[in-house]
Amino acid sequence: MSISKNNHALYTRHEFKEFGGEFSATTYQIPKLKKGEVLIKVNFCGVCHSDVHIHEGYYGLGGEKKLSLLERGIKPPVTLGHEVVGTVVDVGNEEDSNLIDKQFLVYPWIGCGKCVDCLNDKENLCVTPASIGIFKPGGYAENLIIPSSRYLIDIEGLDAAHASMLACSGLTTYSAINKIMPVSNGDSVVVIGCGGLGQLAIRILSSMGVENIKAVDISEDKRELAALSGASETFDSADSEAVEKILFASDNRCAAVLDFVGNDQTVSLGLNVLKKGGELVIVGLHGGELKYPIPVIITKAISITGSYTGSLGELNELVTFAKKVDFFNIPVEMRNLDEAERSIFDLAQGNVKGRIILENN
Template sequence: MKAWAVVENGKPLQEIELPTPEPQGDEVLLEVTHAGVCHSDLHIWEGEYDLGARGKLRMADRGLSLPLAMGHEIVGRVAKWGPGAEGRVKAGDVRLVFPWVGCGTCARCAAEEENMCAVRPRALGVYQHGGYATHVLATHWKHLVPIEGLDPALAATYACSGVTVFSAIRKLMPLGAEEFVVVVGAGGLGLQAIAILRALGHRAICAVDLDPAKLEAATAQGASATVQAGEDTAKRILAACGGPVMAVMDLVNGSATAAAAFDALGKGGKLVQVGLFGGEMRVPLPLMPIKALTIQGSYVGSLPELRELVGLAQQGQVPPIPVSQEPFEKADWALNRLREGKVTGRIILTAG
């Protein structure tokens, strides 16, 4: 199979030939038709995460090896399958692929929380080849989600940006429809968060970003207030929301955004940290119990959450985010556009 792969960290993606997998057991081989370009791909491409004073977390230390075809927002057509998938799929089925797979046998995996597997994480596009390729191997037929009635380019985004913010929103709830939810970052995840909050009936949404163009996109998506980030971001959030807030979703999660998010919280408020920008957070410890605050991380989402989100989208409840489509041959260009902050919504790589 052909792949557009990371061969050396920080260097341009290369078009290479890889062996086409032969599905075994419950596995299913798909021809990739659509693959989203996600901000997480930048960290994989760079080869490390910034841990602030603790230094760097190298992707190699997490078990990543090169060359690697990235891409975890994948839609494809079923081509072949192992004997365990017989009768579960048929040739030509178009499916969204759940990429956040684990060992398949631990308690977390048995509970359909494979994204939380600590035994042997095997996420597509991270630990094994993903969607920046002509073919991808789904590790189990149950990971294939039907998307009838949806634009496959848009549906691809639900496998990461969609299910990631859906899972984070669930951690913020319950919350009244008129209680502000602050969404830090108005890129692909931020716009998806606004769309899903609107789908769930939420009406008070404040988007925060450095880029005025992205804030305009957030308003178009349904944000009821916007804040341009700066040195006094927390004060601007308080002004826009009429005071301290009960819910902040930080989709950037850098040192500056984390501090501003914390300072904007009201008593009993919750900060859910999603992004992987990096750095560290210093928290005044007495304020944690005095204000009864919660800080919680949220890592992508589960297979049941993805199925639920796709169901909402199929019912027409989730407004689409902006997507642009480019051929796989422009994968490196697309990655660099994202790195330069020049993408509104999502770039989706497509097969010619």
């Protein structure tokens, strides 16, 4: 098959032209691919809760405080969609032509590709991000150009629609877990917040052989689900004695806390249950401020780490892991690509059970 056969063909992106504004289906022309670039036809694109925030133009930081996305360099028009599975239809490099017609998961957290972080597989931490579906056009579109074939991950053997979610919720969870592994025998891991990511964390931890998983949530339903997912014990975060109960149940051996909520109360609970040398990994973006006695951090030798998405290497590891262990059984609702706007609206209203995945037929 010859390369660059798609030059000047037309395709549609479902984009918004101002934050909070309507989506419009806009036609673009496929440019001549630059060296190394890869053109894919989008097959599936997950609708992530962060897409709702990007559309709104800010992340809430607790109370009235907001983190403006315009100030962070995200400029409309924006084509959302960072959970993309697609088929390669064209390549800029002759040596990539063996990829044509094959289906891949796209690593979306792309950086500049040149700085020391990018060269050390920390592209998700690059100071000049080019993330797909945020800083660059994403998968709410018929086609997508990827800067290099190295961002394509083979998902053969996996359900392709499901695999799209590995790029964001899966990777975010896996990268947080990666920061606390290995867990010594007898030590406990505390998972705070048992929504989608928390449940996923419990399933991944337990399939990695971690036995003492303490799950914390305010909702009884979610605590029950956590127990089904593999938590050894569950605790109500609203219980004023939650810290004491967790310390007792873990025999004062909480080596790590994964906080998928990330507000004042959960961070403080996390710090208060950690054993000496323990690590608190904060993933949730609910916001707030950290007030904690500094000498205790030192004398207990505690680490506090933020975790944001994950690296290309970690996504490759996660996909390999997913091919061996079926931990990713999340209910999904398939919708057509042109229902992107309605999907964002429904998600913002809380009218969605499980995950929406857009399908480009």
